[in-house]
Amino acid sequence: MATTNFQSSFLINFFLLSQCLFVLGATAQDFDFFYFVQQWPGSYCDTKQSCCYPTTGKPASDFGIHGLWPNYNDGTYPSNCDSSNPYVQSKVSDLMSGMQQSWPTLACPSGSGYSFWSHEWEKHGTCSESILDQHGYFKAALNLKSRVNLLQILQAAGIHPDGSFYSLSSIKNAVESGIGYAPGIECNADAEGNSQLYQIYICVDSSGSELIQCPVFPQGKCASSVEFPVF
Template sequence: MKPNYSIFIFKLLLLQYLSSQLCLSQDFDFFYFVQQWPGAYCDTKQQRCCYPKTGRPAADFGIHGLWPNYKDGSYPSNCDHNSVFDRTQISDVLSSMEKHWPSLSCPSSNGLRFWSHEWEKHGTCSESELDQREYFEAAVKLKEKANLLKLLNNAGIEANDEFYSLESVRNAIEEGIGFTPGIQCNKNSAGNAQLYQIYLCVDTSGSQFIKCPILPKPKCPSTIQFPKF
């Protein structure tokens, strides 16, 4: 008997459709809200930075992303290939994004490539809770809510190339936010470990900071540099 290729193709397409729907309907447990210090991004051997076309960003933490995560440390990604980044959906928060979510990658850009990547890799996995506009708006509001630089400065920790204890950095943020942050370091061109990214955990509505179910594995020594920008 000759194989019925039409039935085979139908089953294959049905399987692909069901798989895509399963991915779209995946729940997640919390968000990582990740902010990045531009001075630490720009002074490593591995990469160089380019200022956005809007000009040099302020010497402040910038948003890296709002990332859906599971409590076991894994995370979903690229959950909806049909949901592409659409600038028209974020027109009313665009100026805030340019301020709080600048792209420092090269070549210089207006941020659209960066935001598109973040939406398509991470944002599409939160569509059960937030549409595209709500996703970006939530990130901007969280940035305004968590003024990390102010919290550190109030504790005497400044971006002046000086070294500070990792514990003092963690404690300053925990005191201001109410929850223990995750801290990621990288190394500058001189090989010094420096403050690079700060992870805060957020509930699935994207509005409230929560205790982190799991924190990224620390890769920082006990003393770290807070570089100038």
């Protein structure tokens, strides 16, 4: 009888342990890749909604970070994964100057960037916290920005933010030639309704460090010819 009870207890404990390990493993692998998304400020501002410059002043005429977003290979994505882990600015104090420069807010009313970064961490960053803590998450995005200079890549291909229209295929080809992987392109509309280059999506492995071929592209609506507005 004692042997039977011991065996039953052992099996129950083994089952519970295996379930715990399964859950921990699932959490660590709970997304497949990141979208690293950069946006053109001229296209954010050149709409009926317009924009507001951050309290630190007008951002540079360069692509700015929108976010680093965990995604699944089927095109869906996790969000708001841990409400117990809010954005704490003191955790990224050493990154603040880089974030103000490369990850500026353009939302109205004017802000310091706190609300924007808080939103990005709490909606997207918490879904990767088993791999990247808060500091690691923002640092990874800044590192990717320094490696992927989209404006330089486009201008080297003769594509300039001067209000001209360029073929969508030429923009995609330029970025692919520059980084070695095809990008996803998202457009929006200016105040006159013209399709314009808004955001460029680049895929990154689940460590947040290496560029990869996109398993799936975002659903972006673009005309065959798009404007690259001045900022």
